[in-house]
Amino acid sequence: MCYTRCGEAYFTVYKGLLIQQGIQNIPCLRVDGFMAWNVNNDKCLRCGGCVSVCPTAALELRDNVIHDEKLCTLCGVCEKACPVEAIKVTKP
Amino acid sequence: MRRVRKSLPSRGDKGDETMNDVIVIGAGPAGTACAKKLAEEGFSVKVYDKRAEIGAPKRCGEGLSEASQAFVGKIPDRCIAQKIKGARLYAPDGRYLDAILSSGGFVLERKVFDKWLAEEAVKAGAAVQANTFISDLVKDERGYFAGVKGEFLGNEFEEKARVVVCATGAESPLRNKALGVFSKLNSIDSCIQYEMTNVDVVPDLIHIYLSGVLAPRGYVWVFPKGEHRANVGLGIIPQDKKPGAYMDEFLKLHPEISKGSILEVNAGCVPVGGMAKDMVANGFVLCGEGANHVNPIHGGGIKEAVLSGQMAADVIAECLKKNDISKTALSKFNDVWWKERGNHLKRVEKLRETLEKLSDADLNDLVDALKPEDIIEFARGAKLSVLAKVLMRKPRLVSIARHLL
Structure with missing residues (x-):
């Protein structure tokens, strides 16, 4: 089962392997040490759009x-x- | 007039005093409609809202048709910023078409309107509390949802209820935690809205600008609020270029609007499809925008929220009376909602999907071919065959029409 079910396929490099994420039947890997999620609170209007998706x-x-x-x-x-443009996600 | 709560015979194991029949999370149109109906039936209902002020900041274009009063109730004048006769639909090339509604509509003042809805629920016997953040849901030993964990002025608390109603809107993770419901990226519109003053537009019409260049998939709206105030908003398919950038372009083309000043900025993501199939769990009901109960063609949610809240209340009342709040019993809400609204909204979603395939040239021709009554029909959610009939009037669009039929 795909955990994310986000409908957005993308690729990531983990331990030298090219891994496809976000596709059914391939579990998403949460790669430790690469977490890069940032919100700019000065830009954020607290609308909750990010939460809804x-x-x-x-x-x-x-x-x-x-x-x-x-x-x-x-x-x-x-x-x-x-x-x-308040959220920046840097993919590993 | 304050309604005196009818005393009810004790039901089941409802022994302790602090046990509510229902806790509603969110005091928007869905939550208050649900709470009001349940309180009228004599159940003890508590409504919690996250915001320090109910209804503020608004996240809404604030338009509502007058016909909606049939189920919202008679809206007091203080909630209404501007009475509306109809809509003016602009083609990408600037030509426009007026559609005058037989019964008209309103541009509301949501900050007042939402508080009024909450007052109505309180009058019916519900208790409402603002500024209370619900952080989590609590389950009992059977695995039924049986209460909430919350925080009010820094004090954490836990409160029990037989049924928890989630009317949080799309912006809460609770719907995802409980039922796995969330909005898919392609079924939301990313929106920005300025409340502006010193704007010169015809005050008793709402203005809708269609354009694949100015607002891909979505549209630009200008909803006058009286005395040269207006909600100027724009919704687009989520992408890297943000709605703010599109808004700048729109304002550059419309000096009569851009000469105004910005009083308030709102943003939000509006679900435009993807209505939840399953909206119940044991002791838990999801209703309103959180279940993506929004009209997919224009993104209007007040009417759908109120209807879904009321339908949920009817089912919950029935289940509480029978003392059976299992998923099976509550799933009657799924059946009722899908029968009454869901199938209709699904058709509207199909219509939207078709319309978004049209290019700007197609849209020009479409607005040319439309008759005023067609627009009203579309806004309500007409069948695809109606669109096909309109398209047939233009030779260029016949091929698309044929595809639809």
């Missing part, structure tokens, strides 16, 4: 957007959905 419930909107890196798969849909 997050496939793994890794985001939560309180006073700021809270990110749970244990759940995040860096699929990047939040970055695409964000209306104001």
Whole structure:
């Protein structure tokens, strides 16, 4: 089962292997040490758009957007959905 | 008039005082509609809302048809910023077409409107509390959802209920944690909206600008709010170029709007399809925008939210009376909603998918071929065959029409 179900296929390099993520039947790898999810709180309008598209419930909107890196798969849909370029996801 | 809560015979194991019948998370149109109906039936209902002020900041174009009063209730004047006669639809080349609604509509003041809805729920007997963040759901020993964990002014608390209703809208992870429901990237529109003043537009029409260049897949809206104020918004398919950049381009082309000043900036992602198939679990119901109950063609959600909240309330009341809140019993809500609204909205989603394939030249021809009554028909969600009939009026579009039929 694909964990992310985000519909966005992308590739990542893990231990020298090219791994396809976000495709059914291939589990998404959460690569430790490559977590790169950032929100710019000055730009963020607290609209919660990123939360609504997050496939793994890794985001939560309180006073700021809270990110749970244990759940995040860096699929990047939040970055695409964000209306104001507040989120930056650097894929490994 | 405050309704006195009817005393109910004790039901099942409802022994302790702190046990609510229902907790509703979110005091928007869906949550308050659900709470109001349940409270009227005599159940004890608590509504929690995250915002410090219910309804603010708004995330909405604030348009509502007058016909919606049939289920929302008579909307008091203080909630209405501007009465509307109809819509003006602009083709990409600037030509436009007016569609006058027989019953008209409103541009609301959501900050007042949402509070009024909450007041109505309170009058019916529900309790509402703002500024309360619900962080998690609690399950009981049977694995049923049986309460919430929350925080109010820094104090954490846990509260129990027989049924938890999630009316949070799309912006909460709770719907994903409980049911695995979230919005797919291709079924949301990324939106930005400025509330502007000193804007010169015809005040009693809402203005819709169609253009694949200015707003790919979505549209630009200008909803007048009286005294030269207006909500100027834009929604597009999520992409790297953000709605703000598209908005700048739109304003450059429209000096009568861009001469105004920006009083408020709102953003948000509106679900435009992908209605949840399954909206219930044991002791848990998801309704409103959180279940993607939004009209996919224009992204309007107030009407759908209220309807889905009320349908959920009817089913919950029935289940509570029978003392059976299992998924099987509550799944009647799935059946009712899909029968009453779901299949209709699914058709609307298909219509949207078809319309988004049209190029700007096609859209020019389409607006040319449309008759005012067609627009109203589209906004309500007409069948594809209606669109096909419109397209048939233009020789260039016949091939697309044939494809539809």
